Amino acid sequence: MKFSLAWLKDYLETDASLAEICDALNAIGLEVEGVEDPAEKLAGFRIAHVLTAARHPDADKLQVLSVDTGEGEPLQVVCGAPNARAGMKGVLGLPGAVVPASGMVLKKSAIRGVESNGMMCSARELGLGDDHAGIIELPDDAPVGMEFAAYHGADPVIEVAVTPNRPDCMGVYGIARDLAAKGLGRLKPITIPAFTPTGPCPVEIRTDDAEGCPAFYGRVITGVRNGPSPDWLQARLKSAGQRPISLLVDLTNYLMLGFGRPAHVYDLAKLKGAVVARRARDGEQVLALNEKTYTLDAGMTVIADDHQVHDIAGIMGGEDSGVADETSDVLLEIAYFDPARIAATGRKLGLSTDARTRFERGVDPAFLDEGLDLLTGLIVELAGGQPSEAVRAGAPPSVPKVVAFDPGLTARLGGVEVAEAEQRRILESLGFAVSADWQVSCPLRRHDIEGPADLVEEVVRIHGLDKVASVALPRPEGVARPTASEEQRRDRRLRRAAAASGLNEAVTWSFLPEWAAAHFAPEGEPLWVLANPISEDMKAMRPSLLPGLLLAAKRNADRGAAASRLFEIGRRYFRSGNGLSDERPTLGIVLAGEKTPRGWQTGKAQGFDAYDAKALALQLLEAAGAPVANLMVMGPDPLGPGPQFHPGQSATLRLGPKTVLARFGMLHPATLKAFDAEGPIAAVELFLDAIPARKSAGFARPGFAPPALQAVRRDFAFLVPEALAAGDLVRALAGADKAAITAVRVFDVFQGPGVPEGRKSLALEVTFQPGEKSFTEAELKALSDKVVAAAARLGAELR
């Protein structure tokens, strides 16, 4: 909300400076968002008297002026304005002044060889209008040497942010009231220009929608002369950022901006029959003042005559009955509308107006008669005409809320001691009535007051929040206790383990383009799509962390990045069975581009492979506290990681067949194509919600008991069917003698000369751990036989 200082001073008698007023506004909760002080812009411009004007010796269109600035010798100034002449008074910019329109700093200079000590200015150059035909001409009595800002009466404009709970401050008068309560001056009473109503109102006014429009007051004025508004009114509206339109329209705007009271003026000639507040009919249309047609429904309140709708109640008037220059008879409307109804209607129509903002937040129910009289008086004073008596249909709310207040609450809630007398003064200065026993009746305009806490706020904000002293929050004795949950500790460990593995943590959007989300949506799981997305790229909630990371990797590659090693810890979003949100903590990794660049040791650049993904999956699952030793590698489909992955180079990590802790591997070429990304790209996704909770343990570790005897290692090479998974063979060997065999490790895989077609050679190192005594040769032989036998059950033969 913007207003000029002069406007404020129409209502507030004060000696306070602009800075003091701004400080006070901030202090009482009317945040100053900006101050425009034209006096600052006009610094260095002063009134000057042109003594002589002579042709420039070297330029036809220039003149050389001798100018009296009120002090010292006259200055020589070169000027190109056609109207510059001896004897006139104008505005001179001295060297050092900044021309408001262009930002140019004036300096002493030579123009075509003639010295010039400043610039005579046009209205446009000073930002005071569009006139640039010549320099400003001031009246003969303008005092030479005076700062032009002071002469011009430059009026600073203040912009404040009014919070939605304070519609009473959406008019300058309300702001003046708050400032007066803060002690910045005296609130002047509202002056209503005198008028004499004659005769009853010739138009029938009714409200048929008592719920949406509890009160509809009006009055007819005949014989008005519309036209441009007087300067003072135009200046006030302009300071508020409103364009003056015509006297009648401007006066309703003045009532709204000055007093927070929207009103409407109809051209009586364009109305037929009774004017009624009623519900709109479904599908009924109105051409509004913004020249758009709105289709209404039965949930909306309108003002209509016998023939058509003339006003979307409380939001915008109709084009067909608006006032024009030739309007002579008018009907004034001052109504009270239900705030909720106005809000709902405005939302439905997508129509934001100054009137709606005020009505939906709540105008002053006690300011109908006064508002009507003020508007009437101003119209009669400025546009002439003969007013009728007022008519009143319905009645606005009139019972004030009474709050039983304990002034001690101010200290208990607000943390500051304010003397009871001062509390009473503050409340009364804001219009509250305070009884001897602290029953506080609230002014009807204060819709925001619900209870004692609101009164504490009133007292504290006027008394001064800066007077609230800091008080330490009580804390328990001793060192602070740990507060992080198991989940938070897990995420922290994971995050730092992933970063320590060389991955960069990214944060990507929770919503994705629909196609990208669909590509990664689990089979049979419908996407969760926003009803009102901000763009097509941010539409569907992510069912996986991989698409967002993949899109980032693609952007990076497009920017020329050699590699993207990205991870993210965040949520996947699913609908649960009952329709509520099921958000699952997840870690995603995408490895794209070069794992190692070409190098003198390593030769060509190398990409990432599925084993890089597997290593990260296992390492990070371990960091997350998963029982990694028990994990099984499963795949391909249907136990695989899904169609987004390369069917032969990807797998899941499971605890038993149902509990999938992770998926990893190379992405499917179709995935790369869909994301327009260059491969190969490896990816990992850890499903953190699937990791079983660990039993809480103490700090002590189990005792350290290394085996007393050294282990024996034996190597075995088997020819196995090509399709046999090495992991199966390892598991079989490890199970051959669970007591003695403590480790089985593959150290060679070979296919080629010497290995029959359809077979491969797997070489494994098996560790036999003796217990009490060393193995005898016979025992080792027996163990080896068990290993070979176990392998044979999988079709493996010793080489």
Next chain:
Amino acid sequence: MTDITRETEAALAAIAAAPNLAALEALRLETLGKKGWVSLALKTLGTMRPEERQQAAPAIQSARAAIAEAIEVRKAALEAAELEARLARETIDLTLPAPVQPRGSVHPVSQVMDELAEIFADLGFAVASGPEIEDDWHNFTALNMDETHPARAMHDTFYFPDRTPEGREVLLRTHTSPVQIRAMQEHGAPLRIIAPGRVYRSDSDATHTPMFHQIEGLVIDKDIHLGHLKWTLETFLKAFFEREDIVLRLRPSYFPFTEPSVEIDVGYAMEGGRRIVGGSGDEPGHAWMEVLGSGMVNRRVIAAAGLDPDEWQGFAFGTGVDRLAQLKYGMNDLRAFFDGDPRWLAHYGFSPFDQPTLSAGVGARA
């Protein structure tokens, strides 16, 4: 000079001049080998008479000792030379690049959330969380924003087409405040929590992204008032920026879920085009900027969460995590936070070993 002496001298000279280990071995065989002349000379001693032996033995024995020692010395020298030569051949160019371990990084948002958790843990606040896809009761109604409340419209909410079983609208939470409700419902009072997380508004320009991060704080207890709120936020900001000269300005404001409501400005100065927090905003060259919204929790909110507002009261506050990160660590483009550019992540990200702790200072210096 006897023969032995002569031959010994010749042998010693040959040994000293032996060019390599093979030549040295040949000389050893020639002298001390089974058929070497020293060995043969020693054998002759057995055939001698005692007087002869007594006379001849010392010379032969000392010749053997001298030759044996000379061979050892020469052998060590030759071996050392050979090792040196081999090592010289093994010289490599260590100006060549070594394999590079990729350096990972922690995102500034995560780092700052960890910092906040650390600071507030010391003040006794636990970290709470809640769903990001919320219903309108938790996000609005319980926070004193009923359906017609104008503040609802100001939230630029993302909605889903769904309804909950209770018929509530489903939406992306617009703030972390619904966690207040959930925490009070779950844990009751007294309560001290912070709730960091993702929030969403349908708003996008240079300083707004449709997804961003907030942190919410809530204290519910008896006898908690605005003075405690002020102290807590002062203490927090001092700890976060690791500066003692933090000055707050409290301004009355409006949030439906607090009453009284207070906006918190912090003083700052512009240095090198950046806002440096510290000092009063009224000092020359300084100004105020808004950093937190806060207030005493509205009675209706306490009641909506199932607690008795006559018994319990407290304060709540909220602020942007991304913005705190920007103010502390100097990144200016909010959109870059969510871009996943490894150059940005490496530049503004943190070492995994910069785990914030109170003893080391929660911040990680550049």
